[in-house]
Amino acid sequence: MNKKTLDKAKKGTYLTISTLPSGLVKIQLIRLGISEGDIVFCLERLPGGTIIIQKNRQEIAIGYDLAKQILIG
Amino acid sequence: MSKSLTDIVEHKDKHPHLNIDKDLQSQSKMKKIVLVGNPNVGKSIFFNFLSGIYVDVSNFPGTTLSITKGVYKNFTVYDTPGIYGVSSFNDEEKVARDIILDADIILNVVNSLHLERDIFLTQQLIEMGKKVSVILNFSDEVKKRKIIIDTKKLSDILGVEVIETSAVSKKGFDKIEFAIENARIGKQPHDLHELLHKTLNRVGSQAEALLVLEGDEIIAEKHGVNPGSPDDREKIYIDRRNRVNELISDVQYEDTSKGKFFNLLGRLSLNPMTGLPILAFILVLLYFFIGDLVAQRTVSFTEGIIGKGYVEYNIKSFIADYTQTKINVDVLDDEGNIVDSKSFEFIPNKKSDPALAKEFSIFSKSIGAESHFHFSNPIVRLLFGEFGAISMTLTYLLFLLLPLVIAFYFAMAMLEDSGYLPRLATMLDRSMNSIGLNGRAVIPIMLGFGCVTMATITTRLLGSEREKTITTAILQFVIPCSAQLAVIAVLISAAGFTPLMIYVIVIFTVLILLSTILNKLLPGTSSPLLIDLPIMRFPQFDNVFKKTFFRTYGFMKEASIWFFVGALVVGIMDITGLLVVFQNLLAPITTHWLQLPKEAATAFVMGIVRRDFGAAGLFSLVLTPMQITVAIITITLFVPCIASLMIMLKERGLKEGMIIWAGTWIFAFLIGGIVSQIII
Numbered sequence: 159m160n161k162k163t164l165d166k167a168k169k170g171t172y173l174t175i176s177t178l179p180s181g182l183v184k185i186q187l188i189r190l191g192i193s194e195g196d197i198v199f200c201l202e203r204l205p206g207g208t209i210i211i212q213k214n215r216q217e218i219a220i221g222y223d224l225a226k227q228i229l230i231g
Numbered sequence: 232m233s234k235s236l237t238d239i240v241e242h243k244d245k246h247p248h249l250n251i252d253k254d255l256q257s258q259s260k261m262k263k264i265v266l267v268g269n270p271n272v273g274k275s276i277f278f279n280f281l282s283g284i285y286v287d288v289s290n291f292p293g294t295t296l297s298i299t300k301g302v303y304k305n306f307t308v309y310d311t312p313g314i315y316g317v318s319s320f321n322d323e324e325k326v327a328r329d330i331i332l333d334a335d336i337i338l339n340v341v342n343s344l345h346l347e348r349d350i351f352l353t354q355q356l357i358e359m360g361k362k363v364s365v366i367l368n369f370s371d372e373v374k375k376r377k378i379i380i381d382t383k384k385l386s387d388i389l390g391v392e393v394i395e396t397s398a399v400s401k402k403g404f405d406k407i408e409f410a411i412e413n414a415r416i417g418k419q420p421h422d423l424h425e426l427l428h429k430t431l432n433r434v435g436s437q438a439e440a441l442l443v444l445e446g447d448e449i450i451a452e453k454h455g456v457n458p459g460s461p462d463d464r465e466k467i468y469i470d471r472r473n474r475v476n477e478l479i480s481d482v483q484y485e486d487t488s489k490g491k492f493f494n495l496l497g498r499l500s501l502n503p504m505t506g507l508p509i510l511a512f513i514l515v516l517l518y519f520f521i522g523d524l525v526a527q528r529t530v531s532f533t534e535g536i537i538g539k540g541y542v543e544y545n546i547k548s549f550i551a552d553y554t555q556t557k558i559n560v561d562v563l564d565d566e567g568n569i570v571d572s573k574s575f576e577f578i579p580n581k582k583s584d585p586a587l588a589k590e591f592s593i594f595s596k597s598i599g600a601e602s603h604f605h606f607s608n609p610i611v612r613l614l615f616g617e618f619g620a621i622s623m624t625l626t627y628l629l630f631l632l633l634p635l636v637i638a639f640y641f642a643m644a645m646l647e648d649s650g651y652l653p654r655l656a657t658m659l660d661r662s663m664n665s666i667g668l669n670g671r672a673v674i675p676i677m678l679g680f681g682c683v684t685m686a687t688i689t690t691r692l693l694g695s696e697r698e699k700t701i702t703t704a705i706l707q708f709v710i711p712c713s714a715q716l717a718v719i720a721v722l723i724s725a726a727g728f729t730p731l732m733i734y735v736i737v738i739f740t741v742l743i744l745l746s747t748i749l750n751k752l753l754p755g756t757s758s759p760l761l762i763d764l765p766i767m768r769f770p771q772f773d774n775v776f777k778k779t780f781f782r783t784y785g786f787m788k789e790a791s792i793w794f795f796v797g798a799l800v801v802g803i804m805d806i807t808g809l810l811v812v813f814q815n816l817l818a819p820i821t822t823h824w825l826q827l828p829k830e831a832a833t834a835f836v837m838g839i840v841r842r843d844f845g846a847a848g849l850f851s852l853v854l855t856p857m858q859i860t861v862a863i864i865t866i867t868l869f870v871p872c873i874a875s876l877m878i879m880l881k882e883r884g885l886k887e888g889m890i891i892w893a894g895t896w897i898f899a900f901l902i903g904g905i906v907s908q909i910i911i
């Protein structure tokens with residue numbers, strides 16, 4: 159397992175969410191439809207590290223500080 | 232004596248309530264329908280349809296932030312803020328949670344495009360043991376994308392009714408009645424149900440038992456039990472998530488056809504290469520629409536020709552028929568030079584001198600003529616004179632502000648409905664981080680350009696107190712609302728391009744400065760961005776028009792009273808000589824520090840009442856372009872209007888609100904003066 163975080167995701171690739179930060183954020187992400195083990199698509203990576211991922215038809219923007227805490231495989 | 236007293240008591244017993252109480256009582260006996268759903272799924276449209284009450288509808292998550300109550304047949308209906316789950320993570324959720332616990336029937340509105348996300352809440356509502364019906368909204372978009380949803384199967388699995396609708400075209404709304412009548416408790420997952428039973432004995436309702444298990448501290452405390460641990464909650468959530476995902480794969484089939492134009496536009500507006508040009512294009516478009524078409528062409532027609540030239544002229548001329556009046560008429564050429572001038576004096580009034588009146592009437596109607604009425608009677612002057620409460624309210628409000636405010640609200644509604652705002656929020660997220668905010672704050676700030684008061688309420692959708700404080704301060708200090716911007720647009724488009732640039736740069740610098748300072752001073756950290764992006768689409772015209780109408784109407788209703796009051800205050804100050812005293816008092820600041828004529832102080836008096844009058848007060852002054860620049864910078868930074876001060880005090884508390892308010896005084900004169908010293 160490498161320790162890659164979501165903010166380093168490459169635009170236009172599929173990635174697996176391996177670990178979410180625990181606590182409230184995790185609950186929020188699960189409710190939005192993102193849980194550990196999910197495969198999501200990286201739609202865009204903005205300069206500075208704001209990430210937009212897509213799961214099914216849902217597009218979700220994740221700020222750099224949060225993306226940094228999400229491990230991907 | 233004592234007998235009559237018992238009489239009254241008895242009488243009261245027979246009619247224990249007044250009529251109003253009776254209404255309330257029967258209302259509280261009425262069954263409660265609560266509209267529940269994720270943000271931006273169309274709840275407010277359904278609420279409007281059922282209750283007939285207008286509530287804002289926009290294409291971004293977080294439009295509704297409080298509960299609105301209405302009546303439908305023999306039910307009370309409630310519109311609620313959008314939530315992703317029932318719990319107490321933030322204020323909206325708490326508000327929504329209480330009303331959900333209290334509901335008899337829940338209409339769960341679902342965005343069919345995002346079943347995975349939305350059914351999570353549905354599942355939770357069902358697990359709470361509530362009577363639910365599911366409304367699969369956005370069926371038009373589903374069709375467009377060739378997605379097939381097996382509603383029958385979904386209904387079987389969930390154990391509740393499922394209807395399909397498209398709220399924008401009111402398709403399927405005939406089935407809402409059916410959904411309400413057939414709302415029922417859905418199928419319960421087995422293992423959770425067993426778990427619930429243990430808590431149920433101690434809490435009393437299945438809904439509250441579930442919340443306690445999920446770790447809701449407030450509900451747990453209410454019943455004196457221990458809330459579930461974070462691990463319990465996580466387990467429940469993950470189980471639910473898995474159940475939902477499984478369910479969705481059973482009922483939804485896709486025909487993977489790629490997105491169309493607007494989908495592409497949505498992507499492009501987020502791409503760093505194309506996003507900035509798109510933003511620039513939108514700003515240019517806004518400039519041409521508001522700055523040029525409306526602020527210049529339309530307003531010069533409505534204010535100059537209809538307002539001043541026709542309405543005001545006729546009213547004053549009519550008043551002159553009955554009171555002593557001196558009228559100066561100047562005839563101007565195209566460049567604004569006076570080429571001819573005449574003075575008419577009517578004693579005791581215009582009616583008494585038909586010959587002169589006729590001469591005036593002809594002369595004042597020659598091309599380029601401007602009439603200035605001077606009434607001798609102070610009361611008449613107060614109402615109809617230069618700052619006349621009635622004449623000024625009429626001209627400014629109806630012929631200057633109204634067209635501009637309509638234009639602004641229209642432009643805002645178009646933006647709100649397109650789905651662009653959350654994308655703008657995402658694009659600016661990183662830059663906003665450096666001033667202690669996340670991209671989400673872009674939404675209230677943009678709304679501030681419509682109405683600062685409304686936008687101050689919208690700061691509720693931000694994640695932490697410090698973000699709310701910073702954003703509120705930005706709104707109250709630097710963001711001019713539509714009415715003020717309207718007047719500024721007129722003034723500045725006359726002043727030229729350099730003043731515009733100076734204005735924008737100064738205001739922007741203050742914004743950065745202010746938020747950087749606050750970011751340093753305020754303790755804690757800001758929350759990172761997490762926002763779901765709505766679909767991008769062409770704005771729905773009927774919604775845009777409806778919203779523009781209701782907001783404009785609301786604005787006019789509120790503004791006209793305050794405008795009248797403001798004009799009256801200034802008028803009285805004028806007649807009593809107080810205005811001159813005040814002007815002289817402020818003179819060191821106005822004339823030396825800001826280098827404006829001392830009459831500019833009048834604008835500040837009016838500015839305290841409403842921001843736009845402040846700017847409007849500058850109209851009557853003769854100013855150089857650079858003086859205009861200084862004046863509008865000062866007026867922009869100066870105190871927010873009374874309405875938004877009130878809302879700010881309510882939202883942010885007395886202390887913080889007053890600090891911000893006082894701060895605007897200092898900042899306005901400080902920055903205005905510095906700019907003045909540099910450029911004049």
Ligand SMILES: Nc1nc2c(ncn2[C@@H]2O[C@H](COP(=O)(O)OP(=O)(O)OP(=O)(O)O)[C@@H](O)[C@H]2O)c(=O)[nH]1
Nearest residue numbers: 271272273274275276289293294295313369397398
């Ligand atoms: N295409 C399409 N758009 C819809 C439909 N229903 C709602 N919308 C749009 O979705 C957006 C959100 O509508 P609202 O009624 O404000 O949603 P809400 O659930 O009250 O949102 P919040 O108050 O933010 O929780 C608006 O732009 C609507 O025009 C639908 O059936 N089809």
Ligand SMILES: [Mg+2]
Nearest residue numbers: 274275294295
């Ligand atoms: Mg709403």
